[in-house]
Amino acid sequence: FGFLQSKPATAFSPVAVTLDELGSAWDHGRVHLTLQTTWNGRKVGLCDAGTDMTFHFGQLISHLCKTRHVRAGSIIGSGTVSNRGVEIQGRKEWPKGYSCIAEKRTMETLLDGAPSTGYMRYGDTVRIEMKGLDGQSVFGAIEQAVTPLA
Structure with a gap:
C-alpha cells in the first residue's frame, strides 16, 4: 500500500460526483468505466478502470x-488505471493502452530490452x-x- 500514501499533490477533475450518479457503473467498490488518455491529441489509453483494480475503494x-x-x-x-497484458501471437500486448508513461516504458524494457517510448517534453499535453x-x-x-518553470 505504499503507492497509496507516497504520492505528492496532484491535479483533480473539475467536477465531483456522488456514487449514485455513477449508477450501474459503480459495482463492488469500483468504477467500471473507461478512462481515456491522450498524449498530444493521440489516444494512448482506453483502460477499464474497475476490471483489473487490485483493491476496491473499501x-x-x-x-x-x-x-x-x-x-x-x-x-x-486508487492509483494509476491500467489493465493486465494479454498474450497475442506469443507476445504480451496491452491492447487497451496505458495511462502511465513510466509503466509503458517498463513493459517495453521487459519485452524488448529497452524502452521505445520517450518521456514528455516541453509543449506536450496530456489529457x-x-x-x-x-x-x-x-x-x-x-x-x-509540460512547461518550463517560470
Whole structure:
C-alpha cells in the first residue's frame, strides 16, 4: 500500500460526483468505466478502470484509516488505471493502452530490452477523461501541458 500514501499533490477533475450518479457503473467498490488518455491529441489509453483494480475503494479506505486521520471531504485515489497484458501471437500486448508513461516504458524494457517510448517534453499535453455509459464525460477532463518553470 505504499503507492497509496507516497504520492505528492496532484491535479483533480473539475467536477465531483456522488456514487449514485455513477449508477450501474459503480459495482463492488469500483468504477467500471473507461478512462481515456491522450498524449498530444493521440489516444494512448482506453483502460477499464474497475476490471483489473487490485483493491476496491473499501479496502483502500480501510487501510488508510489504520495510519491516517480521515475526515469528511478527504479525496482518496486508487492509483494509476491500467489493465493486465494479454498474450497475442506469443507476445504480451496491452491492447487497451496505458495511462502511465513510466509503466509503458517498463513493459517495453521487459519485452524488448529497452524502452521505445520517450518521456514528455516541453509543449506536450496530456489529457485524461472518464466517459459514462452514455458517452458523456463523468468528471470533466484534466488537461495539462509540460512547461518550463517560470
